[in-house]
Amino acid sequence: MTNNTISIDQIHLAVQERYGRIASGFQTGCCAADAGADYVEECGCGAELYDVDVSQLPADVTGLSLGCGDPIAIASLEPGQTVLDLGSGGGIDCFLAAERVGPTGHVIGVDMTPAMLEKANRNKAKVGVDHVEFRQGQIEALPVDAASVDVIISNCVINLSPDKTAVFQEAFRVLKPGGRLAVSDMVTRGQFTPQERADMSAWAGCITGAEDVADMAAWMRDAGFGQVSIQKKGDDAVELADVPPHVGPAEIFSARITAVKPNTAV
Numbered sequence: 001m002t003n004n005t006i007s008i009d010q011i012h013l014a015v016q017e018r019y020g021r022i023a024s025g026f027q028t029g030c031c032a033a034d035a036g037a038d039y040v041e042e043c044g045c046g047a048e049l050y051d052v053d054v055s056q057l058p059a060d061v062t063g064l065s066l067g068c069g070d071p072i073a074i075a076s077l078e079p080g081q082t083v084l085d086l087g088s089g090g091g092i093d094c095f096l097a098a099e100r101v102g103p104t105g106h107v108i109g110v111d112m113t114p115a116m117l118e119k120a121n122r123n124k125a126k127v128g129v130d131h132v133e134f135r136q137g138q139i140e141a142l143p144v145d146a147a148s149v150d151v152i153i154s155n156c157v158i159n160l161s162p163d164k165t166a167v168f169q170e171a172f173r174v175l176k177p178g179g180r181l182a183v184s185d186m187v188t189r190g191q192f193t194p195q196e197r198a199d200m201s202a203w204a205g206c207i208t209g210a211e212d213v214a215d216m217a218a219w220m221r222d223a224g225f226g227q228v229s230i231q232k233k234g235d236d237a238v239e240l241a242d243v244p245p246h247v248g249p250a251e252i253f254s255a256r257i258t259a260v261k262p263n264t265a266v
């Protein structure tokens, strides 16, 4: 999934450096903002991305919204559920999930960037919730028990991973049978070139780590997921999970990705 010159560790480091700077206030954080003018129109970030109401959250939370969609709008969360947010950042989706699952539920945010976790914990104190916790870890090796989660959410993070196969295998492992994946992320039709992928600024800016929808669907199915669906944000008429791989330059867009761990799975 990476090219021959950039290692998984190098990608993790570049991503961690970028989001560490953003969390510490040394860099503005909009997806792709420093990834090159060619890409900037393709994604945006901020509280305006949300279909659900975020006005109740403190400005420190909504001001560090780095996603590319609204996973809460497709997660159908219910009171009492356990929710896991892959790449929780400043915590916006964790706090929105916490409202929906209520105090009988539990929300876990996992992020690998220490400064982001510190920011998320400061935000947690401002929001004043007890049933949200933030754990340091990589989404390719989740610090979460097997079969312990009802719903996994994620917002503009899986595209950053250099090992998406491992991400979906780990997501499958930690979900309970019948558990669901509800993700907003950047995906493509077509492939970035090895040269484009080697641009760590564009990768860390949520652009050139994005993969073709056909590959994403195949990796989810290989991990064991059923009912895999990938739809372009704002266009739910076209199901992209069943289209063949696209040959040609990458066209990038924000998508809504959902899947289910079958009830019969262990």
Ligand SMILES: C[S@@+](CC[C@H](N)C(=O)[O-])C[C@H]1O[C@@H](n2cnc3c(N)ncnc32)[C@H](O)[C@@H]1O
Binding pocket: 012, 015, 016, 019, 031, 064, 065, 066, 067, 068, 086, 087, 088, 089, 090, 091, 092, 093, 110, 111, 112, 113, 116, 137, 138, 139, 140, 154, 155, 156, 157, 160, 161, 206
């Ligand atoms: C684009 S930001 C999105 C943050 C948050 N989901 C939001 O919507 O505001 C990406 C976040 O994912 C984290 N991240 C990226 N790759 C990761 C990985 N492989 N494992 C764990 N965290 C990761 C980064 O540290 C960063 O906080």
